[in-house]
Amino acid sequence: MDKDFLQFLFCPECRKALELEVFQEKNGRVQEGLLYCSCGALFPITGSIPRIVKDNLKLYKEFWQKYKGKIKKPALSFKEEEVSRETKLKKRTQSSFGYQWRTFYEMSCDFKENFLNYIYPIEPEFFKGKIGLDAGCGFGRHIYNAAKFGAKMVGIDYSRAIESSYQNTATLKDVHLIQGDIYQPPFAKESFDFVYSIGVLHHLPQPEMGFRSLVEYVKPKGSIFIWVYSDQRKFTLRLVEMTRKVTTRLPLGILKVICYIAAFLDYYFFIRPLAFLKKSKLLKKTGLEKLIFPRIWLYSKYPFQVNFADWFDRLSAPIRFYYNEKEISEWFTQAGLKNIKVSSTDYYGIRAYGEKA
Ligand SMILES: C[S@@+](CC[C@H](N)C(=O)[O-])C[C@H]1O[C@@H](n2cnc3c(N)ncnc32)[C@H](O)[C@@H]1O
CATH class of the missing domain: 3.40.50.150 (Vaccinia Virus protein VP39)
Known part of the structure; x- marks a missing residue:
């Protein structure tokens, strides 16, 4: 985090300006440090990124352990979020996308x-x-x-x-x-x-x-x-949602293997051959060109990795x-x-x- 960026940051809970304590710095950038607010909220900066999320005490345990001697203020974080269905879904979304990206x-x-x-x-x-x-x-x-x-x-x-x-x-x-x-x-x-x-x-x-x-x-x-x-694609979306009832409950590592297989078959046996045919005059002549879904054309422009990531996105995101x-x-x-x-x-x-x- 650039020190100058501090002027942009406000406590999301009480809206007051945050203050900065630097623990490690490199080329004028804060690598590790602490953002604190007079309301008592504390937010770590780790890997040069301010972590202004409610559950930072749980997510960044190692940081709090490492700097516990240096932190003068008690580590009061945000008010605990209510454990509702919504916060559980948010947490699952956080870990699923954290893994995905x-x-x-x-x-x-x-x-x-x-x-x-x-x-x-x-x-x-x-x-x-x-x-x-x-x-x-x-x-x-x-x-x-x-x-x-x-x-x-x-x-x-x-x-x-x-x-x-x-x-x-x-x-x-x-x-x-x-x-x-x-x-x-x-x-x-x-x-x-x-x-x-x-x-x-x-x-x-x-x-x-x-x-x-x-x-x-x-x-x-x-x-x-x-x-x-x-x-728009009512039928396809119904199928996707039925599949997701199972896949969103799978461990992310297993889901990754399943998505690799799905993406591989989709990309090399469907997208690329159809995109090749679409370019050829044969399809245009026969009028069959219109039958090729836009997604074939879309994904054929990207490397395999994009299709693989999208399969994972489709089947893993909780909401x-x-x-x-x-x-x-x-x-x-x-x-x-x-x-x-x-x-x-x-x-x-x-x-x-x-x-x-
Ligand atoms: C499908 S990804 C899209 C990422 C990017 N916009 C893109 O198009 O490549 C959705 C992103 O939204 C983030 N996200 C989900 N809930 C969020 C929230 N409450 N606040 C901020 N980001 C959130 C996820 O962590 C994830 O990285």
């Missing part, structure tokens, strides 16, 4: 086209000189491109996926990363020119509440854009909600946004853009 951390391609598709009609010029928040940045593929397009970027993710974002953006100066929760981001309200969240809100126990939380961090006249799953354009339009309208643009990305997703008054 530290396994599939590699930027196997540059994802630029992919990012521009998710955020259409926004163009690269939009980002220059602005400050933005990537909410749920995962392994960092989109924040990398947003920073390359010229924005100063802050990324937040609830899971240890944030460590992969850190690794994948290490060469970029203007990227700052935090392990934190969309429901309680540790920033001052109205701090960002734009906030986006791609493929994240549908994994929250209460997606619209997460969206509303993010809107509060957009500056007046700033923009918010999101991408969520579409409910998945699906939406239609009307529902997402209503989120934006009810949040008081204007210049709203909602459209579909093939059958799979819905992207939406809006501006604050």
Whole structure:
């Protein structure tokens, strides 16, 4: 964490500014340290990443053990979260994505086209000189491109996926990363020119509440854009949800093996041969081209690793909600946004853009 970044950080519980104590520093960056608030909340910085999550005492036991002699204040963390079905699901989401994005951390391609598709009609010029928040940045593929397009970027993710974002953006100066929760981001309200969240809100126990939380961090006249799953493919989604009843309960290591087999068969026996046929004139001539699903074309542009990661994502994430354009339009309208643009990305997703008054 850059020391200058401290001015952006606020206690997510009581909203006061945080103070910093440095334990280890390298090239002007805090490697290990402590963020504390006068309300008593303490948050560790480990691996140069501030860990502003409620359960940091449990998640980073080694840190507290290592520095217990140096920490003068009692380690009061947040108020304990109620043990509800919702918090249990959040915890499972945290460990599932932490595992997923530290396994599939590699930027196997540059994802630029992919990012521009998710955020259409926004163009690269939009980002220059602005400050933005990537909410749920995962392994960092989109924040990398947003920073390359010229924005100063802050990324937040609830899971240890944030460590992969850190690794994948290490060469970029203007990227700052935090392990934190969309429901309680540790920033001052109205701090960002734009906030986006791609493929994240549908994994929250209460997606619209997460969206509303993010809107509060957009500056007046700033923009918010999101991408969520579409409910268009009713039959396929029913099959997926039936399968997930079993797969979301499997140990992650076993699920990884199953997903490797599924992805291998899908990619080498289905996607690549069909994509090859699609390019050939034969399919066009016979009119069979239309029968090839858009996903074949989509995945054929990516390396195997992307298909493998998506199989894992599909079968492991504890929560998945699906939406239609009307529902997402209503989120934006009810949040008081204007210049709203909602459209579909093939059958799979819905992207939406809006501006604050
Ligand atoms: C499917 S991944 C998408 C990652 C990235 N946006 C991308 O498109 O590559 C969803 C991410 O949302 C994060 N996430 C889930 N719940 C969250 C929460 N409450 N606050 C912040 N991040 C959350 C997960 O840890 C995970 O990295």
